[in-house]
Amino acid sequence: MPEPNPAHPTPGAPDAPSIALPAGAALPPGLVLRRPTPDDHGPVTAVIADWWGLPPTTHLPLLLPRLFFQHFADTSFLGEDDAGLAAFLIGFHSSSRPEVAYIHFVGVRPDLRTSGLARTLYGAFFDEARAAGCTRVEAITGPGNRRSQAFHRAMGFELTGDTEIDGVRAWRDYDGPGEHRVAFTRTI
């Protein structure tokens, strides 16, 4: 899909800094990391339901609108290998809370789940956030996403909530009526 603003054919990509891996980290063989562009919005949102093991719903892509690929490319990563899209991490540095970096969406192709790739992506995001002056990383997930909760716990995040929903601490109606969320927070 062509870009809506012809004056900016590849916004975000050209000036983005190169991506450094965390000390000691390695990528799965053949996998290359780069910054996302708006053209990646369709392919990424198309795999979310499948990778997350969710039923496809019409509102799922609305959680990750094109604006993230247009405006937060320089703090996000996308991985590709011979099989195509392999992983992505979409995050940004908070404007009104400069000490905070926020991870909005992360996905790893199911066949790469045991590769340590998510940990490497998080590590690279932590390093860049630290270099930009952030001291804390935050993220959220749904109460039912036990895999995400276990991963964030293993990555040193504290899980917060104001009530118990489906057996886990979560914030009721965090993102609207019925949209409960578990919040993750971690110093870096």
Place this chain on the structure above:
Amino acid sequence: MPEPNPAHPTPGAPDAPSIALPAGAALPPGLVLRRPTPDDHGPVTAVIADWWGLPPTTHLPLLLPRLFFQHFADTSFLGEDDAGLAAFLIGFHSSSRPEVAYIHFVGVRPDLRTSGLARTLYGAFFDEARAAGCTRVEAITGPGNRRSQAFHRAMGFELTGDTEIDGVRAWRDYDGPGEHRVAFTRTI
């Protein structure tokens, strides 16, 4: 609703700069502008369908998640008067395209529609974006939102799209399958 991170009880609010009105602009009598806080997320998302004249849907709040109130408070405005919530503009300055400021969501209470309030909010956002080094403002709407299209045209925005949908130029599947959008762009 209490904040999910107890270490940051009122993120975004304390250090936000004061809001200057554009030259010659005035607010409706009794209306006060301030920066939004995460506590405004519920009240704002609760009025969207009503103010926009849309049927309430479960996915509408997902277009404006809490993260905008947590992380972009310093580039956003909220207006209140004796009747309560009067208007809001939620926007941010692009990270990967530093020349661009993006207006994500705007609402004006229907009884204030002829007051020039939306124009004043846009003018204040333009002024702050210009002061931060931005040279362009962008926004989007749905093909069916003729009021938004007329307003942005009157505010000097160019409307772009790659096809015609419901009689207007729009970008097909811009935010996902069936999620067509008209894009607005304007130099400042």
